[in-house]
Structure formats: C-alpha cells, structure tokens
Amino acid sequence: MPINTPFIAASPQEQAISHLFIVVLCWMGVILLTVTGLVTYAIIRYRKKGEGEPRQIFGNTRLEWIWTLLPLALVCYFFVATLHTMAVSDPPTRGHSPDMLIIGHQWWWEVHYLKSGVVTANDVHFPVGVPTLVEFKSADVIHDWWVPELGPKIDLIPGHPNKLWIDVDKPGTYLGTCAQFCGAEHAWMRIRAIAQEPAQFDAWLKEQETIPPQPTSGPALAGLKLFKSLPCISCHTIEGLGPTPDAGPNLTHIATRETLGAGRLMNTPKNLAAWLKDPQKFKPGTQMPNLRLTNQQVNDLVAYLETLR
Amino acid sequence: MSDIPVTSLPHAIPHPRERMMSWVASVDHKQIGILYMTTAFFFFLCGGVEALLMRAQLAFPEEHFLSPGAYDQIFTMHGTTMVFLFGMPVLIGLANYLVPLMIGARDVAFPRLNAFSYWLLFFGGLMLYFSFFAGGAPNVGWFSYAPLSEKPFSTSPGIDYWALSLLVLGIGSVAAGINLIVTILTLRVKGMTIRRLPLFVWMTLVTSILIVMALPALNVDLVMLLIDRKLGGNFFAMAATGGSAILWQHFFWAFGHPEVYILALPAFGIISEVIPVFSRKAIFGYGYIAASTVAIGILSFAVWAHHMFAVGLGRPWDVAFAAGSMLIAIPTGVKIFNWIATMWGGSIRFTTSMLYAIGFLIFFTIGGLSGVTLAVFPIDWQVHDTYYIVAHLHYVLFGGTAFAVFAGLYYWFPKFTGRMLSERLGKWNFWLTVIGFNTTFMVQHALGILGMPRRAWTYPNLPYWGILNLISSIGAFILGIAILVLIVNIWVSLKHGERASDNPWGAWSLEWATSSPPPPENFEKVPPVRSRRPLWDLVHPDDPDWLHGNA
Numbered sequence: 001m002p003i004n005t006p007f008i009a010a011s012p013q014e015q016a017i018s019h020l021f022i023v024v025l026c027w028m029g030v031i032l033l034t035v036t037g038l039v040t041y042a043i044i045r046y047r048k049k050g051e052g053e054p055r056q057i058f059g060n061t062r063l064e065w066i067w068t069l070l071p072l073a074l075v076c077y078f079f080v081a082t083l084h085t086m087a088v089s090d091p092p093t094r095g096h097s098p099d100m101l102i103i104g105h106q107w108w109w110e111v112h113y114l115k116s117g118v119v120t121a122n123d124v125h126f127p128v129g130v131p132t133l134v135e136f137k138s139a140d141v142i143h144d145w146w147v148p149e150l151g152p153k154i155d156l157i158p159g160h161p162n163k164l165w166i167d168v169d170k171p172g173t174y175l176g177t178c179a180q181f182c183g184a185e186h187a188w189m190r191i192r193a194i195a196q197e198p199a200q201f202d203a204w205l206k207e208q209e210t211i212p213p214q215p216t217s218g219p220a221l222a223g224l225k226l227f228k229s230l231p232c233i234s235c236h237t238i239e240g241l242g243p244t245p246d247a248g249p250n251l252t253h254i255a256t257r258e259t260l261g262a263g264r265l266m267n268t269p270k271n272l273a274a275w276l277k278d279p280q281k282f283k284p285g286t287q288m289p290n291l292r293l294t295n296q297q298v299n300d301l302v303a304y305l306e307t308l309r
Numbered sequence: 310m311s312d313i314p315v316t317s318l319p320h321a322i323p324h325p326r327e328r329m330m331s332w333v334a335s336v337d338h339k340q341i342g343i344l345y346m347t348t349a350f351f352f353f354l355c356g357g358v359e360a361l362l363m364r365a366q367l368a369f370p371e372e373h374f375l376s377p378g379a380y381d382q383i384f385t386m387h388g389t390t391m392v393f394l395f396g397m398p399v400l401i402g403l404a405n406y407l408v409p410l411m412i413g414a415r416d417v418a419f420p421r422l423n424a425f426s427y428w429l430l431f432f433g434g435l436m437l438y439f440s441f442f443a444g445g446a447p448n449v450g451w452f453s454y455a456p457l458s459e460k461p462f463s464t465s466p467g468i469d470y471w472a473l474s475l476l477v478l479g480i481g482s483v484a485a486g487i488n489l490i491v492t493i494l495t496l497r498v499k500g501m502t503i504r505r506l507p508l509f510v511w512m513t514l515v516t517s518i519l520i521v522m523a524l525p526a527l528n529v530d531l532v533m534l535l536i537d538r539k540l541g542g543n544f545f546a547m548a549a550t551g552g553s554a555i556l557w558q559h560f561f562w563a564f565g566h567p568e569v570y571i572l573a574l575p576a577f578g579i580i581s582e583v584i585p586v587f588s589r590k591a592i593f594g595y596g597y598i599a600a601s602t603v604a605i606g607i608l609s610f611a612v613w614a615h616h617m618f619a620v621g622l623g624r625p626w627d628v629a630f631a632a633g634s635m636l637i638a639i640p641t642g643v644k645i646f647n648w649i650a651t652m653w654g655g656s657i658r659f660t661t662s663m664l665y666a667i668g669f670l671i672f673f674t675i676g677g678l679s680g681v682t683l684a685v686f687p688i689d690w691q692v693h694d695t696y697y698i699v700a701h702l703h704y705v706l707f708g709g710t711a712f713a714v715f716a717g718l719y720y721w722f723p724k725f726t727g728r729m730l731s732e733r734l735g736k737w738n739f740w741l742t743v744i745g746f747n748t749t750f751m752v753q754h755a756l757g758i759l760g761m762p763r764r765a766w767t768y769p770n771l772p773y774w775g776i777l778n779l780i781s782s783i784g785a786f787i788l789g790i791a792i793l794v795l796i797v798n799i800w801v802s803l804k805h806g807e808r809a810s811d812n813p814w815g816a817w818s819l820e821w822a823t824s825s826p827p828p829p830e831n832f833e834k835v836p837p838v839r840s841r842r843p844l845w846d847l848v849h850p851d852d853p854d855w856l857h858g859n860a
C-alpha cells in the first residue's frame with residue numbers, strides 16, 4: 001500500500017503546500033542545529049573548572065539587535081511565501097457554482113454530483129485534470145475533510161458552508177480521514193478519494209446515473225422485499241424504491257463501492273454480510289443499529305445489495 | 310516601596326500539633342503554595358495514568374483494549390487535567406510560595422482570598438473527577454467544540470460537570486491572578502524596584518495579567534454552554550435558528566491561546582532563575598527578557614484564530630492571525646538566545662535542576678519551531694488536528710513547561726522542605742524522562758505527516774502507523790517509569806535527604822536569604838536590596854552588581 005502524506009502531492013494546490021512545507025522545515029532545521037550547537041558548545045566549553053566565579057557579563061545590546069532582527073527577516077520571508085502559497089493552494093471560489101456537495105454525517109460522507117444529480121457516499125470520485133469546486137456542509141456536528149495528497153483540509157460546519165477547489169492531477173486512490181473530533185466513531189470516518197482519467201470518470205458517472213433493474217426472482221428478490229419491509233428503507237435511499245431518506249448512505253449503487261462503513265471494511269459479500277449482522281461490532285457507536293437479522297435474512301439482503309451495480 | 314506592616318497581616322499558623330487543621334485552615338502563602346503543588350502533582354499522576362491508558366489502546370492498530378466511549382472520556386480528562394489541574398495549579402502554587410519570598414514580603418496581599426482560590430481548585434478538581442461516578446466523564450475533548458458538546462449530540466452529564474468545574478476553577482484562577490498582581494505591585498520590600506524584580510516574579514506578573522484577562526472569556530463560554538444545555542438556550546447548538554458553532558471557538562481560543570502562555574511564561578521564569586545560578590553568571594539581557602515577555606503577553610491576544618485556520622474564516626482573518634502568530638516567535642527566540650548567552654562564559658554545574666533547564670532549552674526550541682510551521686497556515690491546512698499537533702504541543706508543554714517545573718522542583722525543593730533531593734536518583738529521573746519523552750513524541754510528528762488524525766480511538770493498519778504508534782507507546786511507559794523514580798526520590802529525600810542549608814546553591818535572590826524552610830514570618834530581617842542580586846552583593850562587597858549600572 002502506498003504511503004499517504006502531504007509530501008507526495010497529487011494536485012497543484014498540494015504541490016505548493018508541500019514545497020513551502022519543505023522550505024520552512026529546512027529553515028527550522030538550520031535554527032535547531034544552531035541552537036543545539038550553541039548549547040552543546042557552551043556545556044562542553046564552559047563546564048565548571050574551578051571554584052572561582054566567572055566574569056559577570058550583564059548583556060550586550062548589539063547581540064540583542066542581531067537575534068531580534070535576523071529572525072524578524074526570516075519571519076517576513078515566511079509571511080510573503082505564505083501569501084504566495086495560499087493564492088495557489090486555495091484559489092478564490094466566489095462567483096463559481098459548486099460541482100460537488102459533500103455533507104458530513106456522524107460518521108460517513110454524503111456525496112452529491114450536482115450537475116448529474118448522482119448521490120453516493122464515502123468513495124469520492126474525481127476526474128483527473130478537471131478542477132472541481134466542492135461545497136462542504138454538515139448534517140450534525142463539525143467534521144473536517146482531509147486528504148493529504150489533494151491539498152488543504154477544510155471544516156464542515158453546521159450553518160457555515162465552505163468551498164474548496166480540488167484539482168487532482170494524477171490518477172490513483174488517495175486515503176483521507178475526518179480530522180475534526182466528531183464523536184464516538186471519528187476514527188472510522190475515513191475518506192477514499194478515487195481520481196480517474198476523464199473518460200473513466202464519465203463512464204463511472206454514467207453507471208451511477210442508471211438505476212439498476214430490480215431483481216425478479218431468487219434470494220435477491222427476497223432481499224429486496226426484506227429491504228422494503230425492514231427499517232432499512234427508512235434510513236437508506238435506493239433509487240426506484242420510493243422514499244429518499246438520508247439518515248444512512250445512499251445504497252443505489254452500493255455494489256460498486258470499494259468500502260463499507262466509511263472505510264471500515266472492504267466491500268466484499270462476506271464483509272457486507274458481517275456488517276449487516278452486526279454493524280456495532282465493527283464501528284461501536286455507529287448510527288446504524290444492530291437489527292438482529294437471521295442468517296437467512298442477511299444472505300437474502302446481501303444477494304439483493306450485490307445486484308446494485 | 311516601604312517595609313510591610315507585619316502587624317496588619319492575619320496570623321496564619323496554628324499550633325504545630327494541630328497538623329491537619331493547620332493545613333486546612335491555613336492562610337499562609339507557603340502552606341497554600343505547597344497545597345497547590347501537591348494537589349497539582351496528584352492530578353499530574355491522574356493525567357499520566359490516563360495518558361498511559363491511551364497509549365496502551367493505541368499501541369496496536371484496531372485494538373479493543375478501550376471502547377470508543379471510554380477512550381473519548383479518557384483523552385478529554387487527560388487534556389483537561391493537564392491544563393487545568395496540573396499546569397496552572399503547579400505554576401500558581403510555585404508563584405504563591407516564591408513571589409512573597411522573592412520580593413521580601415511576609416505573605417501575599419490577600420491571604421484569605423488565596424486560601425479561597427486553592428479550595429476552589431481542590432473542589433473543582435474533585436467535582437470534575439466525580440463525573441466518572443455520576444454517569445460518565447466528559448467525552449468531547451478539552452476544547453468541547455459545539456455543537457458536539459450540545460444536548461442533541463451529547464447527553465452525558467459529564468459535559469455539565471466539565472463546564473461547572475472549569476467555571477469553579479476559572480474563578481479560583483482569576484482570584485489567584487488578582488492576588489499575585491496586587492502582591493507584586495504593592496508588597497515589595499524597600500529597594501525592590503520593578504526593574505530589580507527577579508525574572509520569575511516578572512513572568513508571574515505578566516502571567517497573572519493574562520489570567521485575569523483571558524479566563525473570563527472561557528468563563529462566559531462555559532456559562533453560555535450551560536444555558537444551552539440546561540435552560541434550552543441556543544448560543545451554539547442549532548445553526549438554523551441562529552446558534553453559531555464558530556462563536557464557541559472564538560471565545561474558547563480567545564482564552565485558549567493566552568492559556569498557552571499562562572503555562573509557558575512561569576516556566577520561562579523558572580529557567581531564568583535556574584540557568585544563571587548554575588552557570589554562576591548574572592542573567593544575560595535582563596531587560597530584554599522582561600520586555601519580550603510583555604510583548605508575548607500582548608501578542609498572545611492576537612493569535613487565537615490560528616487554531617481555526619481550517620474553519621474558513623476568510624482570507625483577511627487568516628492572514629492577520631498568521632502574521633501575529635509568526636511574530637510571537639521573535640520574543641520567544643530572544644529569550645532562548647539570552648539564556649544561552651547566560652551560560653556562555655559561565656562555570657556550569659550539571660545538577661539535575663540544570664540538566665532539566667538544558668533539556669528545556671532544546672525541547673522547547675523544537676516545540677517552538679514546529680509552532681512556526683503551524684503559523685504558516687498553508688502548512689497548518691495539512692497538519693492541523695493530526696498527531697503532528699500532538700507532538701508540537703507536548704514539546705511545548707512537556708518539553709517546555711514540565712521540564713521547567715522539574716528544574717524548579719529540584720532547585721527549590723531544599724527551600725520548601727529543608728532537605729535536598731537525591732542527585733543520584735535525580736540523574737536517573739532526568740535521563741529516563743529525556744528518553745521516554747522523546748521516544749513518545751518525536752515519532753508523532755511523523756505519524757501526523759503520514760495522515761494520522763488526533764483524538765481517534767483506534768486506527769487502520771496503514772503503512773508505518775502500527776510501528777510508529779508502538780514506539781510511541783513504549784516511550785510513554787518509559788516516561789511512566791521516570792515519573793516513578795521522581796516519586797521515589799521525593800519520598801526518600803523527604804525522610805532521609807541530606808539537610809539543606811539556607812542557600813545550598815549559592816543563589817542570589819531573596820528567598821535564599823532566609824532559613825530552609827522559611828519561618829512563618831518569612832524573614833527576620835530582609836537584606837538590603839540595591840541591585841537585582843542582593844545576595845551576590847552581600848557575598849561580593851568588593852564587586853557588587855550596583856557598581857555595574859544594574860541598580
């Protein structure tokens with residue numbers, strides 16, 4: 001698995017930040033070496049040698065000026081560099097209408113593609129090379145969107161929508177996480193950003209726009225019936241079934257997602273069954289209750305959910 | 310300033326046989342100082358145990374040693390305890406004990422108010438910990454961000470306990486701050502002008518002003534939260550009907566950032582006393598250290614939104630607060646250089662106290678420098694709310710404040726108790742602390758840069774996360790052993806330690822001019838104060854400081 005760090009930039013925004021980060025860290029290293037060097041020299045050279053008191057020195061104005069003005073110059077340089085980087089890493093958003101809307105929930109991400117009306121969750125697809133303006137909102141408490149390779153993090157605050165340009169320039173899967181403490185399962189509110197070449201992205205979007213056909217026989221049909229009769233339908237939307245609640249992730253295309261439970265499990269039929277059997281086992285405290293389903297019910301539901309491609 | 314009219318001060322000390330009562334009913338600044346410090350040390354151990362529980366849970370990925378519910382209570386209590394029940398009380402306690410002695414006074418200005426402040430701490434702390442038995446400790450972080458801390462999302466009574474006890478503690482701190490300010494301004498012995506104050510007193514003065522100005526912001530924030538939670542108000546909860554989650558943060562950090570300096574400035578004061586004495590040289594650049602402290606005090610009110618760079622406050626705000634945050638590095642750097650210059654050309658004695666002061670110089674510098682990277686806000690947009698911040702704040706508060714407190718403990722313990730701490734155990738304590746501390750926190754910088762968020766009860770097994778967390782946890786337990794050595798040292802030395810003379814280190818400030826421990830009235834006779842180092846002048850009548858224009 002590749003490591004996940006702001007230093008491997010996958011967007012021009014992050015490129016600028018990581019460059020600045022490295023420059024500042026180098027300067028900090030120089031200062032640290034200077035201070036440690038001086039302290040080390042002092043404790044070796046000036047350790048106690050005799051009983052007499054050393055010569056008393058009370059200060060030196062010229063030195064005070066030097067160690068005030070040199071750091072001041074460095075700080076001014078950082079300030080200018082900050083202004084530059086900021087212009088690149090967080091370009092103005094005013095006057096543009098957002099392409100995507102991401103809503104934070106305790107503890108999952110609701111993702112809307114505003115131009116096509118597609119709604120999905122947790123796996124967030126981006127087209128490579130196409131700057132995407134994302135609006136961030138929260139349905140409950142404060143969350144924070146953070147994918148290190150893609151640029152700045154940003155808070156999702158109730159009543160205070162934020163916007164950010166995301167402009168991925170390398171295809172790949174980038175892992176991120178909710179960074180603001182948001183309650184019991186803050187740890188498992190992970191992000192999977194999937195950047196695809198525009199052609200692939202469009203194909204994916206097309207797939208998400210078409211509603212999968214409803215099963216007509218076998219366990220899948222039993223699963224569909226269960227889904228409608230159990231409380232599932234009061235929390236989860238599946239296009240074509242009627243109500244569109246958003247208390248839980250939209251499951252219209254659940255079988256095309258890579259993970260379950262905001263990055264908690266890989267999306268395999270086995271894991272899906274285990275999740276349905278007892279979500280609290282994997283995410284203690286999650287808003288999806290343990291519905292005490294029988295194995296038969298679970299198998300039918302899995303059979304149905306697997307048809308949702 | 311004139312001598313203090315001794316008769317006008319209340320009589321503090323009952324008959325020594327009424328031991329227990331003499332503490333409970335004491336209005337003597339030395340006893341109250343000791344009470345503050347022992348209470349703080351007790352809570353330091355509580356906070357330490359909480360830290361070890363967290364590190365045990367995080368030692369391996371996807372561990373289930375603690376449930377998320379338990380973990381959230383423990384990390385909240387750890388932060389709250391270390392800031393409000395250890396950091397502030399230990400420093401206020403130290404100031405309580407030392408400030409009157411250092412300025413040649415008999416007690417603080419308002420001894421009864423002083424006792425009141427202490428007992429607010431005691432009962433406030435008890436109330437906070439009682440929440441464990443009353444339905445659960447607070448579980449939304451020491452910062453308690455709204456709306457998570459509001460009724461719709463957190464019904465736990467722990468949060469009410471949290472708000473109420475912090476309110477109690479906050480009132481006690483403000484009273485202590487006022488007391489120290491008035492003491493320093495009005496009770497100085499003849500000759501102790503403002504420009505001759507020991508730097509520890511200078512730092513305490515500025516800290517106390519910060520306390521009086523910053524704590525009220527927290528107190529009103531808490532009252533608003535309680536109104537929301539208990540009386541159905543809506544300051545922070547529901548955005549739809551006018552509540553603002555960001556408002557909580559403004560109030561909280563308007564207190565919270567000065568708070569960082571409330572915890573750091575007295576530490577600077579300790580270092581400014583310890584380094585000169587063990588380098589056998591006068592402090593270098595006295596005026597610059599004092600002035601830079603005032604600068605820090607003022608700037609500390611102009612940087613709070615650097616905790617909120619990810620909130621989306623808007624460009625002008627971010628830029629202004631970044632500028633303030635970067636500037637504050639300069640007066641801090643000035644101090645570091647002056648301390649090094651004090652050692653330069655000295656004759657350094659490597660006592661445990663001095664070792665801790667040297668440790669402070671290095672580790673606080675690391676924390677300060679990582680702080681500068683955070684002030685550069687595009688970098689903060691990456692590392693904010695990650696383990697990089699956890700590392701940064703522990704380099705500042707442990708590598709800085711705690712190291713300074715330990716330096717001060719080894720330095721003033723003889724004055725407090727009449728006995729020396731063991732230097733042999735002290736060296737063990739110091740080196741284990743250095744190793745444990747750095748093993749725990751150095752790797753956390755890397756964890757943050759590898760994408761690990763803070764305040765997470767567990768984590769997926771991503772590349773390097775497991776091993777780095779394991780290293781960090783091992784370090785934490787080494788640190789735990791170091792603290793055990795300290796406890797043993799205190800215990801053994803209290804009973805069998807070498808007897809301390811009045812001035813075992815050959816120091817120069819007034820607290821060393823009286824017996825160890827000092828008598829209830831502090832001084833039989835305060836030596837004349839004609840410079841910053843009255844005791845130097847006594848020992849070196851041929852070369853007194855006031856001949857060097859330092860009067």
Ligand SMILES: [Cu+2]
Pocket residue numbers: 104105107142143144178179180181182186189
């Ligand atoms: Cu979240």
Ligand SMILES: [Cu+2]
Pocket residue numbers: 143144178179180181182183185186187189
């Ligand atoms: Cu979160």
